[in-house]
Amino acid sequence: MIRLPNFPLPEPANSQLAGYQHEIDSLPDYETRVKRAKERFSRLNRIGDPTFDIVKATLSKMCVGAQRCAYCEDSLADEVEHIRPKALYPELAFAWMNYLYACGPCNSPKSSNFAVFASETGVPTDVSRRRGAPILPPVSGTPVLLDPRVEDPMNFMKLDLLGTFLFKVTSEPGTVEYQRAKYTIDLLRLNRREALQTARRSAFGDFHAHLTRYAQERARGHAPEHLQHLAQDIQTRQHATVWREMKRQHLLIPELKRLFEAAPEALNW
Structure with a gap:
């Protein structure tokens, strides 16, 4: 994984996304916002939608190689991925900086799995919502997952070029940097395939x-x-x-x- 180049989303797509997000944010309660965010994104994120055609074209320009996945860099990127899952963070369902282009083999296991360093304890906390669980806001905190839109994952890990071609965490065990790199590698299965x-x-x-x-x-x-x-x-x-x-x-x-x-x-x- 490398840090992605950040391209601005052209108008009118940028304004349209802001409008969709305002619609979600104006709803009265969290559960309703989650349900509407999922519903609206699913309906809009289709071939032929003028806004999302521009979103996908712009994300494609940010990919490595011939539209390769931002996570594994190997498979074709054809899914608009929410770095912070929309099922947990409906306030980011239509946020341009929360998008990247991913492949199914990366996006599927990640899905709505997410963890944060809880604000009150600093402890890595899984905030994923299990099926049938109450739809409540996740505990506040900073993301554990590395975000290639705003940081360089290569500052946290390296690739073994002399043998295994697996990612290795470069920080000392127990540090925040170590936990973030390991979580990212494990969640995206970068060393398991x-x-x-x-x-x-x-x-x-x-x-x-x-x-x-x-x-x-x-x-x-x-x-x-x-x-x-x-x-x-x-x-x-x-x-x-x-x-x-x-x-x-x-x-x-x-x-x-x-x-x-x-x-x-x-x-x-």
């Missing part, structure tokens, strides 16, 4: 091959326009986290150190 490990390993080989070609053609004196095309190809591939880790860890991996010495400008891509 073998296919993701395979895909990251393949992406490493792919990035390595493309950078090798770039370095070779740079050494041969190819035209800047051609090199720029090769560079753009590297920067728009899926599994951007793998590329970011290759840059971050290049001094620790001899073969990467040599490659980036041959093309030092690639460290700024």
Whole structure:
């Protein structure tokens, strides 16, 4: 996971979302707001709705690669995901900054699962609402889940490029940072899907091959326009986290150190 670029939502979609949110916020009680938020979002979030067509087009531009999921970076992103679930936070059901584009295999297990560091205790608290439970507001607190719209998940975890291609938490156990990273990895099942490990390993080989070609053609004196095309190809591939880790860890991996010495400008891509 990487921090996503934040693009403003074009008008009139931005104003329309604000109008939908005002409609929810004006309802008299929390339970009614939850039910209406779910109902309205389900009705509006369809192909052909002019507002959500713009929402999806803008979210797509923020994705890595060819519209890849903001969480796993592997599968096609085709679901508007609420970072803070609308079933718990109806006041954010139509908040632009609460949206990202995700895939079903990530969005499904996350669903309305959520946890906060409770304001009164500071303890990570699951605020998910179980089926049949009373519809009451969650306890107040700050989110445990990392939010790639406003923070960089790579500040909390790293990818093991030398073996497993699994995410590892970089902070000390027991710290807030450790708890947030571990919760995010576990909730989204980023280390539990073998296919993701395979895909990251393949992406490493792919990035390595493309950078090798770039370095070779740079050494041969190819035209800047051609090199720029090769560079753009590297920067728009899926599994951007793998590329970011290759840059971050290049001094620790001899073969990467040599490659980036041959093309030092690639460290700024």
